[in-house]
Amino acid sequence: MSGGPPPAAAAPSGEAPAENPAAAGEPRESLHTPTGRSWRSWLEPVAIVLIGAAWLLYVENSDLDSIARRSLATRYVGQKTWEHIELTVVSTLAVLVIAIPLGVLLSRRWARPATPFVLAVANIGQSAPAIGVVVLLAVIWGIGFWTAVVALVAYGVLPALRNTMVGLQQVDPTLTDAGRGIGMSPGTVLRRVELPLAVPVILAGIRTTLVLMVGTASIAAFISGGGLGDLITSGVSTQRTPVLLTGCVLIALLALLIDWLGGMATRLLAPKGL
Amino acid sequence: MSDGGAREAGGAREAGGPATAAEDDGAGRGGIRLINVTKRYPGQGTPAVDDVTMTIRSGEIVVLLGPSGSGKTTMMRLINRLIEPTSGKIIVAGQDAMGLDPTELRRHIGYVIQNAGLFPHMTVATNVGLVPQMLKWDKKRIAERVDELLELVDLDPAQYRDRYPRELSGGQQQRVGVARALGADPPAMLMDEPFGALDPITRGNLQDSLLRLQEELGKTIVFVTHDIDEALKLGDRIAILDKGSRVAQYATPQEILLNPADAYVEQFLGGGQAMRLLQFSRVADVPLQDVPRARTGDDAADVRRRIEDSEIGFAIVLDERDRPVRWAHPEDVEGVSGPIGERGMAVAPPIRARDTLQQALETLIQIEHEWVPVVGPRGVYRGTVTLGTLQNAIKDMKDRARTRRRPS
Amino acid sequence: MNFWEYLDSRRERLQFETWQHASMVFQCVLAALVLGLLIGLAVYRSGRLSAVATSTAGVIFTVPSLALLGLLITPLGLGVAPSVVALTLYSLLPIVRNTIVGLAGVDRTLVDAARGIGMTRTAILLRVELPLAWPVILTGVRVSTQLAMGIGAIAAYVSGPGLGEQIFSGLARLGGANAINMTLAGTVLIIILALLFDGCFVLIGRLTTPRGVRV
Numbered sequence: 001m002s003g004g005p006p007p008a009a010a011a012p013s014g015e016a017p018a019e020n021p022a023a024a025g026e027p028r029e030s031l032h033t034p035t036g037r038s039w040r041s042w043l044e045p046v047a048i049v050l051i052g053a054a055w056l057l058y059v060e061n062s063d064l065d066s067i068a069r070r071s072l073a074t075r076y077v078g079q080k081t082w083e084h085i086e087l088t089v090v091s092t093l094a095v096l097v098i099a100i101p102l103g104v105l106l107s108r109r110w111a112r113p114a115t116p117f118v119l120a121v122a123n124i125g126q127s128a129p130a131i132g133v134v135v136l137l138a139v140i141w142g143i144g145f146w147t148a149v150v151a152l153v154a155y156g157v158l159p160a161l162r163n164t165m166v167g168l169q170q171v172d173p174t175l176t177d178a179g180r181g182i183g184m185s186p187g188t189v190l191r192r193v194e195l196p197l198a199v200p201v202i203l204a205g206i207r208t209t210l211v212l213m214v215g216t217a218s219i220a221a222f223i224s225g226g227g228l229g230d231l232i233t234s235g236v237s238t239q240r241t242p243v244l245l246t247g248c249v250l251i252a253l254l255a256l257l258i259d260w261l262g263g264m265a266t267r268l269l270a271p272k273g274l
Numbered sequence: 275m276s277d278g279g280a281r282e283a284g285g286a287r288e289a290g291g292p293a294t295a296a297e298d299d300g301a302g303r304g305g306i307r308l309i310n311v312t313k314r315y316p317g318q319g320t321p322a323v324d325d326v327t328m329t330i331r332s333g334e335i336v337v338l339l340g341p342s343g344s345g346k347t348t349m350m351r352l353i354n355r356l357i358e359p360t361s362g363k364i365i366v367a368g369q370d371a372m373g374l375d376p377t378e379l380r381r382h383i384g385y386v387i388q389n390a391g392l393f394p395h396m397t398v399a400t401n402v403g404l405v406p407q408m409l410k411w412d413k414k415r416i417a418e419r420v421d422e423l424l425e426l427v428d429l430d431p432a433q434y435r436d437r438y439p440r441e442l443s444g445g446q447q448q449r450v451g452v453a454r455a456l457g458a459d460p461p462a463m464l465m466d467e468p469f470g471a472l473d474p475i476t477r478g479n480l481q482d483s484l485l486r487l488q489e490e491l492g493k494t495i496v497f498v499t500h501d502i503d504e505a506l507k508l509g510d511r512i513a514i515l516d517k518g519s520r521v522a523q524y525a526t527p528q529e530i531l532l533n534p535a536d537a538y539v540e541q542f543l544g545g546g547q548a549m550r551l552l553q554f555s556r557v558a559d560v561p562l563q564d565v566p567r568a569r570t571g572d573d574a575a576d577v578r579r580r581i582e583d584s585e586i587g588f589a590i591v592l593d594e595r596d597r598p599v600r601w602a603h604p605e606d607v608e609g610v611s612g613p614i615g616e617r618g619m620a621v622a623p624p625i626r627a628r629d630t631l632q633q634a635l636e637t638l639i640q641i642e643h644e645w646v647p648v649v650g651p652r653g654v655y656r657g658t659v660t661l662g663t664l665q666n667a668i669k670d671m672k673d674r675a676r677t678r679r680r681p682s
Numbered sequence: 683m684n685f686w687e688y689l690d691s692r693r694e695r696l697q698f699e700t701w702q703h704a705s706m707v708f709q710c711v712l713a714a715l716v717l718g719l720l721i722g723l724a725v726y727r728s729g730r731l732s733a734v735a736t737s738t739a740g741v742i743f744t745v746p747s748l749a750l751l752g753l754l755i756t757p758l759g760l761g762v763a764p765s766v767v768a769l770t771l772y773s774l775l776p777i778v779r780n781t782i783v784g785l786a787g788v789d790r791t792l793v794d795a796a797r798g799i800g801m802t803r804t805a806i807l808l809r810v811e812l813p814l815a816w817p818v819i820l821t822g823v824r825v826s827t828q829l830a831m832g833i834g835a836i837a838a839y840v841s842g843p844g845l846g847e848q849i850f851s852g853l854a855r856l857g858g859a860n861a862i863n864m865t866l867a868g869t870v871l872i873i874i875l876a877l878l879f880d881g882c883f884v885l886i887g888r889l890t891t892p893r894g895v896r897v
Contacts, residue, residue, distance in 0.1 A: 132869030438894030
């Protein structure tokens with residue numbers, strides 16, 4: 001299985017996709033909006049923040065009963081947003097800390113025979129519905145923030161792991177060969193050649209993980225993990241549409257914002273010359 | 275626009291140089307004529323093709339030769355209307371191309387491009403049968419046609435019919451590409467740097483195949499290339515193009531080598547014309563040395579008399595089938611009576627009349643003999659060459675070209 | 683009651699929900715395929731339109747599924763309608779993007795060759811461009827299906843059909859006797875369905891990709 005190109009390459013700008021169309025369909029990779037290169041790329045976050053602010057203003061000033069008003073108090077919404085960000089960031093960090101070293105380890109020469117097996121497991125794992133993983137862990141472990149984090153990590157680690165492995169596999173073997181040829185030790189080859197060259201794919205993986213986590217974090221509300229999902233569940237259970245809609249709108253905007261941040265990071269951190 | 279006006283324009287541009295006269299007698303049945311054709315792309319100051327008038331005669335291979343940016347491909351693509359001209363008239367096989375449906379027109383003009391452009395998801399047979407299929411031939415007829423075409427391009431139908439393009443080598447793919455272009459037996463064929471991506475050996479083979487094919491089929495072929503050697507080898511006529519498709523010279527390869535129309539053509543040839551003449555002229559085309567002949571059964575005194583009568587100083591001995599075997603010098607036959615028999619020195623391996631002058635030169639330099647016999651088909655003796663023969667031949671060609679240039 | 687006993691006792695309900703889930707995913711992906719192909723075909727010739735189509739689908743795709751479902755409740759109510767709309771929308775992005783990428787990825791010289799031998803526009807699209815783009819489009823469909831399987835589970839929250847019902851029942855009975863069985867049944871059956879569908883796609887891919895372009 002070949003990996004998808006980093007998001008920038010998937011931009012349908014005409015020439016880029018032609019190079020490797022077969023790789024374009026990998027699950028959960030490069031599914032983001034292309035990030036532009038000009039000031040226009042700043043339009044997106046500004047628009048997102050403006051829409052969010054406008055929505056909150058509109059809702060706060062509309063005719064609400066006490067239940068809805070309590071759920072939409074600025075402090076409460078702010079707290080939920082913060083929880084959501086916490087869930088996302090903590091689980092993303094955990095995913096990366098697990099997946100990247102493991103991916104590097106599994107792509108070493110001696111571990112190569114295990115690669116197809118790991119990839120197969122990763123594929124099966126990806127077929128698991130997020131909600132199933134979250135609820136299952138809650139049933140076994142009890143509810144709460146940390147269960148939610150563990151569930152998110154369990155759900156996010158396999159795609160990230162696969163991404164890292166595929167990224168390292170994609171490194172041109174003649175380059176690692178050249179590295180060895182000029183007398184680099186295997187560790188040096190990894191540090192000086194393989195990892196820098198795999199950086200774009202790994203960065204794309206981080207962005208993908210962030211977006212995956214921000215979406216899945218909304219499910220945490222079902223197991224009292226906090227986050228903006230709480231607004232949705234309470235909106236539904238109390239039948240207060242403004243609350244439900246606020247939850248949905250804020251989650252959507254947060255996801256778009258984080259995707260944009262991920263895109264910017266991908267671009268800024270990518271090594272020059274690639 | 276009247277034909278007369280077109281001729282005037284063509285003449286005024288001196289497109290053909292000495293060959294301009296050829297435009298007057300029309301293109302013939304399967305020929306192609308471009309009349310005052312211009313292609314201007316929006317937003318570009320200079321036209322890609324600027325008021326070109328040119329006649330491509332039926333059954334000839336005409337090579338459009340020029341550097342990249344000379345508009346040679348554009349010019350070719352105008353003929354099957356892959357590019358629509360801004361103005362001007364294009365006549366293909368006696369019909370106004372602009373009055374035909376473009377897809378219909380293209381089905382009757384073969385089209386071969388670099389790397390063959392075979393459809394990778396179709397078998398060789400499907401690729402070759404595409405045009406007949408679009409023309410609604412019945413299945414049996416298509417299948418027969420496909421086999422016939424594959425044989426024509428030296429591919430065994432049974433072996434290659436059901437293969438996919440990527441299972442073939444580059445050269446084989448291009449053979450299939452040519453077969454596909456010939457699908458509906460079009461009178462004309464356009465070839466856009468068809469052999470450009472092949473290695474030199476494969477390219478040479480395909481060029482030879484194309485020449486052999488052309489001997490058999492006599493298509494009108496427009497061949498685009500930037501390789502001057504390819505142009506000289508394949509072209510019955512070569513159009514050397516400058517920027518904006520200005521036809522700097524339109525003439526036969528020999529004419530171009532001997533008599534470049536202007537500085538641009540000369541620069542494009544890049545010198546070495548004498549070597550190229552050697553490369554593209556055949557031994558059969560040059561006057562050979564005449565040496566006294568003898569046969570093994572001839573009387574020695576008789577042969578001696580013949581040698582003494584000529585200035586050469588020796589004779590060539592032929593066998594009963596007129597094949598050269600030995601040189602006989604006066605000392606070989608001195609004091610011999612009766613038939614000369616086996617006397618004399620064996621001749622060097624002969625040069626064939628259809629060898630190029632370059633090959634002849636090669637042989638002359640490599641072997642120790644100064645004189646080498648030339649043989650035609652079945653090894654029959656045709657004459658003898660020396661280094662001097664070749665030198666004189668080249669000089670003659672140049673002299674002739676010079677005298678021809680003077681009156682014009 | 684252990685897991686196997688649970689499966690056995692709820693056989694009929696589970697069968698029904700599995701069927702529902704599969705059928706919902708299948709229909710939504712099919713709808714997305716038709717829509718996606720139409721959109722892809724409409725825009726692939728223009729780089730700008732392609733970018734607009736891909737980024738619009740990308741925005742929809744980035745919106746988390748729960749949020750989208752929630753947004754859809756207001757106009758569409760609970761039940762099948764929001765589930766189907768959400769699933770179709772999510773399935774759209776991979777298909778649209780891969781259709782565009784696939785069609786744009788067709789070697790231009792092949793299209794030129796097709797024009798040069800006298801193929802009509804329609805013939806070029808049907809006989810050259812779509813067949814060559816097909817493996818890429820099919821991969822998009824495959825990705826869509828996998829996504830729709832997982833998101834379909836969340837649809838149960840808005841009373842949508844399918845195996846999600848098991849998971850949410852498990853959640854509702856948290857701490858109860860069958861909570862783990864229900865959740866496990868829902869999750870495992872969805873995984874099995876997803877793998878089955880994926881296997882089907884591998885097969886379809888094999889059968890519909892001519893030998894000449896198989897990787």
